[in-house]
Amino acid sequence: MPAALSASAVSKHYRSTTALDGVDLEVGAGELVGLLGPNGAGKSTLVKIACGLVGPTAGEVHVAGARAGSREARASTGYLAELFRFPSWARADEVLALHQRLARSAGGAAEREQLLDRVGLTGEGGRRMETMSKGMQQRLGIAQALIGSPRLVLLDEPTSALDPGGRRTVRELLVALRDQGVGVLLNSHLLSEVELVCDRVVMIDNGRVVTEGRPEDLTKAGGVEVETSEGVRRLPDARREDVPRIVRELVADGAEVYGVRVVTGTLEEAYLDAVVGRDG
Amino acid sequence: MSDALTIAGHALREAVRRRVLLVVALLTAVFLALYALAAFEAFDSLDRNARGIVPIDEHALAGGTLLGLAMFVALFLGVVLAVFLTLGAVRGEAESGLLQPLVVRPVGRTTLLIGRLLAASAVCSAYVIAVFLLAVAITHAAGDFTPGSYVVPAAGLALGVITVVAVSLLGSTLLGTTANGIAIFMVFATGLAGGLLGQIGDGLKVDALTTASSIMSWIVPFEALYQNGLHALTSDIDGATGVIVQLGPFGGADDVSAGIWVWAVAWSAVVMALAALKFRRSDL
Numbered sequence: 032m033p034a035a036l037s038a039s040a041v042s043k044h045y046r047s048t049t050a051l052d053g054v055d056l057e058v059g060a061g062e063l064v065g066l067l068g069p070n071g072a073g074k075s076t077l078v079k080i081a082c083g084l085v086g087p088t089a090g091e092v093h094v095a096g097a098r099a100g101s102r103e104a105r106a107s108t109g110y111l112a113e114l115f116r117f118p119s120w121a122r123a124d125e126v127l128a129l130h131q132r133l134a135r136s137a138g139g140a141a142e143r144e145q146l147l148d149r150v151g152l153t154g155e156g157g158r159r160m161e162t163m164s165k166g167m168q169q170r171l172g173i174a175q176a177l178i179g180s181p182r183l184v185l186l187d188e189p190t191s192a193l194d195p196g197g198r199r200t201v202r203e204l205l206v207a208l209r210d211q212g213v214g215v216l217l218n219s220h221l222l223s224e225v226e227l228v229c230d231r232v233v234m235i236d237n238g239r240v241v242t243e244g245r246p247e248d249l250t251k252a253g254g255v256e257v258e259t260s261e262g263v264r265r266l267p268d269a270r271r272e273d274v275p276r277i278v279r280e281l282v283a284d285g286a287e288v289y290g291v292r293v294v295t296g297t298l299e300e301a302y303l304d305a306v307v308g309r310d311g
Numbered sequence: 312m313s314d315a316l317t318i319a320g321h322a323l324r325e326a327v328r329r330r331v332l333l334v335v336a337l338l339t340a341v342f343l344a345l346y347a348l349a350a351f352e353a354f355d356s357l358d359r360n361a362r363g364i365v366p367i368d369e370h371a372l373a374g375g376t377l378l379g380l381a382m383f384v385a386l387f388l389g390v391v392l393a394v395f396l397t398l399g400a401v402r403g404e405a406e407s408g409l410l411q412p413l414v415v416r417p418v419g420r421t422t423l424l425i426g427r428l429l430a431a432s433a434v435c436s437a438y439v440i441a442v443f444l445l446a447v448a449i450t451h452a453a454g455d456f457t458p459g460s461y462v463v464p465a466a467g468l469a470l471g472v473i474t475v476v477a478v479s480l481l482g483s484t485l486l487g488t489t490a491n492g493i494a495i496f497m498v499f500a501t502g503l504a505g506g507l508l509g510q511i512g513d514g515l516k517v518d519a520l521t522t523a524s525s526i527m528s529w530i531v532p533f534e535a536l537y538q539n540g541l542h543a544l545t546s547d548i549d550g551a552t553g554v555i556v557q558l559g560p561f562g563g564a565d566d567v568s569a570g571i572w573v574w575a576v577a578w579s580a581v582v583m584a585l586a587a588l589k590f591r592r593s594d595l
Contacts, residue, residue, distance in 0.1 A: 082415045085594040106417040115408040120328035132317045133416035175412060 033096035035060050035183040035214020036081055041090035043076050043238075050076040052238040053090070058183065058214040063205055065225035065246075066218040067302055068235035074218045075113060077235070078185050081216070082110040095182045106134070109181035111172045113188040113218075117160045123147065123171050124156035127178065134179035146174040149207075151200045165192040173201065177208075184208060187218045202228050226250075226298040234305045242305040249301040253294035260287040265294075314418045318426025319433070326396060326434060335392060339442060342384060347449045350377050354454035368552040374456025375545040381446030382464055382544065386537055389439035389472040394495045396431040397479040400424075401586075403488035405595045414595060421587040424480060428583060431476040436469035443468055459547035464540030470575050471533035471540075475499065477579040481586040484593065502527060502534035509538070532575040539571060 036058040043051040051073045058064045068074050079085040080092055083100030097103035117126045127143045136142060147156055150170040160168060169192045176184055186205075190198045198221075205228050208215055219225055225232060226246045233243040242249065254267035255274060259281060269277060271293045281288055326332050357369050401424075404410040413423060443465050450456050458464070478498065482491040509524025511517070528535035545553065 079595070084411055084414060086592075102417045102419070105415055108415060110412070110415045112408060112411045115412055117412070118325060118409065120325060125324075129317070129321055130412070130416065133314065133413065133418050135417070172412075 032060055033093065034058060035062070036092070036094055036185075036216060038077065038081065038092045039090055041077065041080060041092055042088050043073070043080065043085065044088045049238050051080075051087070054235070054238070054240055056233055056240070058216050060182065060214050061209050061212040063209045063215045063217065063228055063230050065229035065232045066216055066235065067220075067222065067225060067232060067306075069306055072235045072306075073238040074235055075187055078110075078187050078216065078218055081183070082108050082185050106179070107182040109176035109178065109184040111169075111176040111186045111189050113191070115172055117168065117171065117175075119159070119161040121160055122156065123152065123158050123160070123163070126160070126171065127156075127175060130175050130178045136179035138178070142178070146177055147171075149177070149204055150174045151197065166194060166197055169193060170197065170200075173204070180213075182213060184213055184215045185218075186215065188220065189217070190219065190221060190224060198224060222297070222299045222302055232298065234302060236306045242301075246298055249305075250298055251296035251301065253296050256292045256294055257281065257288060258290040258292075260289075314422045315426040315429060318413075318418070318423055319429040322396070322427055322430035323434065326430070331392075331396070332434070335388075335438065339388065339438075342388070343442070343445055343449065346377075346381060346384075346446055347453065350450050350453035353377065354456075357454075368548070368550075370454055370456060371545075371548045371552050374450055374454050375458070375548055378446060378450050378456075378458055378544055379541055381450070382443060382468065382537070382540060385439045385442040385446070385468055386471060386533070388442065389435050389468065390475050390495075390499050390533075392438055393431055393435045393472050393475045394479050394492055396434060397427060397476055398483060398492045398495065399488035400427045400480055400483040401590055401593070402483055402486065403491075405593075406487065411595055420590045424583065424587055424590055428476060428480060431480075432473045435472040435476060439468040439472055440465045458544045460543040463543035467536035467540035467543075470572065471536040474531075474533045474536075474575055474579050474582075477582040477586070481582050481589070484586050484589040498531060499533075502531035505531070506534050506538050529571075529574065532571060532578050535571045536575055 034057050036056065038054055038056040041051055041054045041056075042049070054073070054077060056064075056077070066074050066077070076085060080087050081094060081099050083105055086100065092099035094104035095107040097107065121129075124143055127146065130136075131138060131142065138145075143156060147153055150173050152167060152170050152174065155163075155167065158167075160171075163171070169189065173186070173189055176186065190201050193201065202224065205215055205217065209230070217225060217229060229246060231243065232246055232249060234241050252270055254265060255269035255271075255277060257264050257266070257277060266273075266277065274291055274293065278288055278291060353373050354370065357373055399407075401410065414420060444461065447458060447461050450458075475495065479491065479495050482494055485491070486494060505524050505527030508520050509528070512520025512522075512524060528538060
């Protein structure tokens with residue numbers, strides 16, 4: 032089975048500006064990949080190339096084996112843009128019905144109801160866009176992206192307008208999509224969210240991939256903290272394996288141990304190391 | 312084709328739900344009411360103050376001029392409608408984020424443009440035909456005046472606004488919403504000015520002006536279609552009355568070649584092909 036998304040040596044130039052410079056990226060079926068990078072790094076350009084809104088200057092991008100931008104590729108893609116709008120006069124159900132017709136989905140009213148349920152908009156099908164909050168419209172945008180059971184879902188900042196409850200709903204939805212074998216590319220500035228759900232993270236800066244890997248591999252060990260009667264002691268070079276020995280030695284020395292915590296780095300630290308540290 | 316009809320249906324629903332058509336219908340009703348008032352008053356005045364100037368047919372003069380005015384207003388309002396329905400179809404809607412969710416669907420960009428063309432053409436051509444035929448009916452009721460032809464002017468108006476829809480869609484692929492609106496109205500005004508130059512040239516027998524006008528008419532065919540319609544409107548008025556009507560502000564000085572119909576269709580097709588080419592190559 033071909034990868035949900037495969038990008039090879041992709042470059043994009045806008046006159047003298049280089050948005051992407053030889054990017055390689057793959058999203059497998061049933062894989063959830065987070066795309067991170069500072070503003071202007073080229074993340075949205077890469078996503079737009081994948082869904083056919085922008086043509087690459089060089090390189091190849093395929094969606095489920097079809098050239099990105101082709102009719103076949105677009106039929107396999109669900110996309111939520113960072114900046115999008117639905118017509119203010121339209122009802123949620125009408126928006127979904129229009130996209131069902133254009134996506135040639137035969138799901139009908141049952142699919143629309145199910146999608147509204149999945150994004151937490153149960154019973155809101157008759158509501159007009161102009162009466163919906165930005166968060167509700169973003170949920171509807173995600174529902175729209177899932178019409179026709181796409182093999183690749185591209186989400187560009189899908190939770191930027193959502194409250195914590197909405198973010199949790201989207202996280203659960205992303206996990207469910209992965210379990211169904213859908214490849215998801217999540218472009219987000221919310222590192223904690225990416226860390227929570229993504230199988231793999233790709234960091235881009237100045238149009239190039241600067242690092243990639245599983246979140247747990249990218250985050251660094253940060254030592255061990257031990258809480259004793261004398262206060263908290265930090266052992267920055269210690270690892271998880273060292274904890275029994277450290278506790279034994281402290282107890283032998285007469286200290287009272289109240290707690291031990293293995294300190295791990297965060298994805299934010301890894302991101303800052305890869306992007307800011309690299310720039311700085 | 313079904314995708315184009317889906318897009319056209321969506322655009323039509325938008326026109327209805329945004330109350331564009333309601334506002335247009337109300338304001339058109341106001342225009343037609345004023346037109347009816349003017350027509351009845353004009354013919355009543357002629358009946359009351361018949362001067363019997365030979366060889367002027369005052370009823371025909373009034374009827375031809377009034378209907379020429381109605382035709383101009385129908386064209387003007389039709390063009391306004393055409394421009395406002397399409398001026399932001401590509402770049403404007405892309406900048407506001409409305410277009411991207413549609414473009415990523417497995418529908419060709421050309422199909423999206425054709426859908427917009429179908430919707431705006433249907434609305435605008437139906438509108439100008441309706442306004443013109445209602446004006447014909449009012450003029451007939453007010454002064455028992457029947458134009459030489461009402462099919463040619465109505466068809467000319469319809470095809471004329473379709474050419475404007477096409478060029479506005481092309482403009483929307485090149486320019487932002489405001490710039491496109493300004494550009495299309497300037498093209499429209501230039502076309503009208505070209506037509507007036509031709510009438511002046513005809514009246515003063517200045518060949519250079521009539522030639523320039525003729526060239527302008529073919530460059531922007533809505534003007535040639537409009538002139539052709541005006542000519543057909545009063546084609547059966549002959550003698551001194553015919554000359555006066557033809558030379559008036561709403562008289563069509565020239566009978567444009569029948570090839571204008573084919574030219575206008577081909578011109579619109581080329582303009583749409585250019586729009587599709589530009590749209591297909593645009594990064595959104």
